[in-house]
Amino acid sequence: MAEEWKAKPALPAPILETGIGGWLARNLFSSPGNSCLTLLGLALLYWSVPPVLHWAVFAANWLGDTRSACDAGLPGVKSGACWVFIKVRLGVFIYGFYPEAERWRVDFTFLLLAANLFPLLAPLLFRSLGRQLLLALVTVFAVLFLYGAVPAGVALVLLFLPVLLVWLSQRVAEFAGGGTFLLPALASCFLGALAAGLFLKLFFAGEAMVPISLFVALLLALLLFTRRLGVTAWRWFLLATLYPLIAWLALLGGAFSLPLVETHFWGGLSLTLVVAGCGMLTALPIGVLLALGRRSQLPVINTLCVSFIEFVRGVPLVSVLFMASVMFPLLLPENVNFDKLLRALVGIAFFYAAYMAEVIRGGLQAIPRGQYEAAEALGWTYWKMMGLIILPQALRLVIPGLANNFLSLLKDTTLVAVIGLLDLLGIAKAAMADVQWLGFTREAYLFAGLVFWVFCFAISRYSVYLEKKYHTSYQ
Amino acid sequence: MQSGRGKEARGAPAGTERGSLFNDARVRAVIAQVVVLLLLVGAAAYFSYNAYQNLSRAGITTGFGFLSQPAGFDVSQSLIAYSSKSTYADALLVGILNTLLVSVLGIIAATILGFFLGVVRLSPNWLVSRMAAAYTEIIRNIPLLLQILFWYLAILTPLPGPRQALQLNGLLFLCNRGLLLPRPLPAEGFTATALTLLLVVLLCLALIFWSRRHQQRTGQRFPAYWVSLGLLLVLPPAVFLLTGSPLSWEVPRLSGFNFAGGITVLPELLALWLALSLYTATFIGEYVRSGIMAVDKGQLEAAHALGHRPWMTYRLVVIPQAMRVVTPPLISQYLTLVKNSSLAVVIGYPDLVHVFAGTALNQSGQAVEIIAITMAVYLLISLLISLVMNWYNKKVALRGL
Numbered sequence: 001m002a003e004e005w006k007a008k009p010a011l012p013a014p015i016l017e018t019g020i021g022g023w024l025a026r027n028l029f030s031s032p033g034n035s036c037l038t039l040l041g042l043a044l045l046y047w048s049v050p051p052v053l054h055w056a057v058f059a060a061n062w063l064g065d066t067r068s069a070c071d072a073g074l075p076g077v078k079s080g081a082c083w084v085f086i087k088v089r090l091g092v093f094i095y096g097f098y099p100e101a102e103r104w105r106v107d108f109t110f111l112l113l114a115a116n117l118f119p120l121l122a123p124l125l126f127r128s129l130g131r132q133l134l135l136a137l138v139t140v141f142a143v144l145f146l147y148g149a150v151p152a153g154v155a156l157v158l159l160f161l162p163v164l165l166v167w168l169s170q171r172v173a174e175f176a177g178g179g180t181f182l183l184p185a186l187a188s189c190f191l192g193a194l195a196a197g198l199f200l201k202l203f204f205a206g207e208a209m210v211p212i213s214l215f216v217a218l219l220l221a222l223l224l225f226t227r228r229l230g231v232t233a234w235r236w237f238l239l240a241t242l243y244p245l246i247a248w249l250a251l252l253g254g255a256f257s258l259p260l261v262e263t264h265f266w267g268g269l270s271l272t273l274v275v276a277g278c279g280m281l282t283a284l285p286i287g288v289l290l291a292l293g294r295r296s297q298l299p300v301i302n303t304l305c306v307s308f309i310e311f312v313r314g315v316p317l318v319s320v321l322f323m324a325s326v327m328f329p330l331l332l333p334e335n336v337n338f339d340k341l342l343r344a345l346v347g348i349a350f351f352y353a354a355y356m357a358e359v360i361r362g363g364l365q366a367i368p369r370g371q372y373e374a375a376e377a378l379g380w381t382y383w384k385m386m387g388l389i390i391l392p393q394a395l396r397l398v399i400p401g402l403a404n405n406f407l408s409l410l411k412d413t414t415l416v417a418v419i420g421l422l423d424l425l426g427i428a429k430a431a432m433a434d435v436q437w438l439g440f441t442r443e444a445y446l447f448a449g450l451v452f453w454v455f456c457f458a459i460s461r462y463s464v465y466l467e468k469k470y471h472t473s474y475q
Numbered sequence: 476m477q478s479g480r481g482k483e484a485r486g487a488p489a490g491t492e493r494g495s496l497f498n499d500a501r502v503r504a505v506i507a508q509v510v511v512l513l514l515l516v517g518a519a520a521y522f523s524y525n526a527y528q529n530l531s532r533a534g535i536t537t538g539f540g541f542l543s544q545p546a547g548f549d550v551s552q553s554l555i556a557y558s559s560k561s562t563y564a565d566a567l568l569v570g571i572l573n574t575l576l577v578s579v580l581g582i583i584a585a586t587i588l589g590f591f592l593g594v595v596r597l598s599p600n601w602l603v604s605r606m607a608a609a610y611t612e613i614i615r616n617i618p619l620l621l622q623i624l625f626w627y628l629a630i631l632t633p634l635p636g637p638r639q640a641l642q643l644n645g646l647l648f649l650c651n652r653g654l655l656l657p658r659p660l661p662a663e664g665f666t667a668t669a670l671t672l673l674l675v676v677l678l679c680l681a682l683i684f685w686s687r688r689h690q691q692r693t694g695q696r697f698p699a700y701w702v703s704l705g706l707l708l709v710l711p712p713a714v715f716l717l718t719g720s721p722l723s724w725e726v727p728r729l730s731g732f733n734f735a736g737g738i739t740v741l742p743e744l745l746a747l748w749l750a751l752s753l754y755t756a757t758f759i760g761e762y763v764r765s766g767i768m769a770v771d772k773g774q775l776e777a778a779h780a781l782g783h784r785p786w787m788t789y790r791l792v793v794i795p796q797a798m799r800v801v802t803p804p805l806i807s808q809y810l811t812l813v814k815n816s817s818l819a820v821v822i823g824y825p826d827l828v829h830v831f832a833g834t835a836l837n838q839s840g841q842a843v844e845i846i847a848i849t850m851a852v853y854l855l856i857s858l859l860i861s862l863v864m865n866w867y868n869k870k871v872a873l874r875g876l
Contacts, residue, residue, distance in 0.1 A: 027602075034599070037595075042602070083830075122706050204632065231755070246497055298507065300507070301508060313855075314810075314858070315814070316817040316853060317814075318828055319853065323846050327842055330842060332525055333528075334528070334529065334532070411617075415620060419618070420681070425620060425624070432628075442625075445624060445625045445629050448621055449618075449622075453613065460616070
């Protein structure tokens with residue numbers, strides 16, 4: 001009677017557990033409430049995304065160089081956004097009213113910054129093939145939109161060749177089991193080639209071509225050399241000390257046979273970056289001093305720092321800028337004329353220094369007492385102890401907080417428009433008032449918003465990267 | 476700290492047993508502080524002297540006497556009676572009230588939207604949480620000023636004029652003059668309803684307080700919230716109907732080229748309020764999310780093990796603990812919102828900065844006094860908000876730690 005027991009063949013997994021159906025059931029329709037939420041979300045998306053996409057992409061006017069490309073009545077003109085406006089006004093958006101013949105100086109400072117930042121950002125930008133391809137595609141589309149098909153073709157080759165090379169080098173390195181030192185080298189080449197290409201395009205007839213090409217070549221060599229040495233700290237140091245001097249000299253001129261360009265000609269994205277850069281560079285050291293002062297046991301210094309920090313944190317930046325623009329001239333002798341941009345910079349620097357100080361104080365408080373005692377036991381002076389033992393650890397601890405402050409600072413540079421400086425936002429407003437191009441408010445603000453978003457998003461991602469690199473987070 | 480003594484102990488030659496006075500930490504501290512103080516006093520004296528010279532050259536009399544003089548300018552929105560004959564002090568009050576109005580409206584909207592965003596981002600629903608994340612990442616990385624200008628110049632100003640206004644059932648109108656709402660007109664006898672409402676609210680508060688005490692003493696729960704809701708829904712409407720519905724609505728009506736009647740919400744206020752709440756909500760949402768995530772998983776499991784239903788778990792276990800983490804950053808977000816409302820100046824909403832530090836300053840030329848008053852008001856508001864919220868924070872913080 002003993003029948004051999006045989007397992008039945010396994011049933012297939014329930015349809016709601018595997019594959020797309022399973023994913024949907026788990027993530028979108030797990031309960032009646034969840035299903036309602038999903039449907040609501042879908043409805044919201046359906047109601048908002050297609051009209052925006054239609055306006056901004058499919059029905060938008062991309063081609064042409066004149067106002068007639070967007071005149072609603074004309075044949076061939078679509079109903080959506082007018083990106084031609086941005087294309088035509090791009091120079092103003094970037095350079096403000098900087099004299100056209102001198103714009104290469106702004107390009108020079110941008111390029112110098114980009115070339116120096118590039119090796120620092122390269123590990124982040126080129127971490128994955130997808131990211132590299134995305135960057136390359138965005139660049140190609142930008143060149144296509146701005147300069148036409150031929151330069152776009154050049155950019156395509158210039159960009160995808162290095163990406164391909166980098167990818168190949170990675171595969172080879174993987175195969176050989178070695179490091180990937182080729183990656184940063186090739187990535188630097190890629191930027192150099194891109195910059196050289198754009199410059200050839202922009203200044204083919206210009207006199208500045210030869211020195212700039214030479215400079216790019218020199219910079220590339222330097223980059224490759226220093227990258228191999230891995231001197232990140234030195235690079236940051238140079239960026240924070242030497243670079244601002246060079247940039248200020250190049251932008252302002254008045255020396256080395258460069259004509260003087262007064263600051264009221266500055267504007268657009270370049271002014272935004274100048275304000276943000278100067279703000280970050282000055283606010284951080286002042287913030288460090290204030291934080292040290294707040295932790296100090298000397299009653300006078302402590303009281304001063306505490307009252308300054310608390311006062312500044314209690315008032316809005318607008319009122320500080322008003323004060324800088326209205327009250328500074330009152331406080332100085334009659335004949336001293338204080339540059340408007342400089343006044344705004346001083347206001348922003350001291351305002352953000354107070355916020356930086358609070359963040360840094362958090363870091364200082366987190367350093368164990370033993371660290372101070374060890375430094376004191378070595379007989380070190382206060383400044384040596386702070387500079388070599390305490391601050392390096394404390395600043396590392398507060399990277400996320402500092403990055404948040406940098407982000408707010410970058411966003412708050414727009415407030416200089418309140419006292420009449422034409423930053424990216426101010427220039428967008430000025431460009432809208434152009435009689436020839438009335439009525440393109442949305443395009444101008446969306447473009448300005450996109451630029452700010454890219455910068456802010458980049459900073460926030462870089463801070464996450466740094467945080468991971470140093471394994472410091474508040475948790 | 477004790478370098479002087481150290482040298483003495485080591486048997487330094489007589490006459491230098493205390494070492495150089497300059498190497499004594501205490502002496503150095505005193506010297507440093509005196510130097511800083513002198514520098515500060517010197518700078519203050521120099522700047523005051525310059526300011527005095529400049530002001531007397533421009534023929535401006537200093538002091539706060541100008542506050543009682545007539546201001547001579549109009550303000551587009553005022554919560555109190557104000558005309559161009561009112562004084563500068565009145566203008567200051569108008570500015571403060573307008574700042575407070577947009578701040579309070581913004582704080583309410585940003586809190587609601589922020590909590591919603593924070594909770595939704597943690598929901599297991601893939602689509603909705605991704606949408607909340609995308610919203611947060613987009614909005615908080617764009618400058619607030621740009622958003623205010625976008626709402627004002629790109630959305631609200633290009634709206635059609637009053638004649639082609641967008642409308643809802645002929646009650647609400649949206650046009651380039653702003654948002655028009657019906658105005659409630661209480662007739663005689665409405666005070667009874669208002670008084671009843673007030674009494675019922677007080678009664679409900681007392682009931683909730685009593686039910687807590689009752690539960691602590693006896694362990695028995697009294698459904699205070701349901702009873703309160705019932706009282707609120709039944710008593711005031713009953714009184715309202717019994718006194719003969721003494722309330723009518725004044726609906727805005729088109730007359731000529733503009734609307735007459737109703738309440739007009741200025742487009743400036745609308746733009747500022749929208750931008751402030753949408754922007755601040757992303758930050759509040761992030762803090763709420765981190766607050767909820769900070770609640771230990773074991774707490775949830777323990778609550779489930781005790782047989783609490785999901786909603787009770789949230790109300791009794793998660794929210795009280797999350798609020799402890801959320802409250803301090805929430806305070807600073809509220810403060811930031813109040814300070815950010817000063818951006819009103821770019822679109823011409825008559826807030827404190829626009830009315831007082833803008834128009835009044837240009838009219839009177841009293842730069843020093845006006846900037847000082849403006850900053851003092853903001854400091855005072857900040858101080859009050861932090862006092863209130865710190866009191867609340869102390870209430871929800873862990874006791875006995």
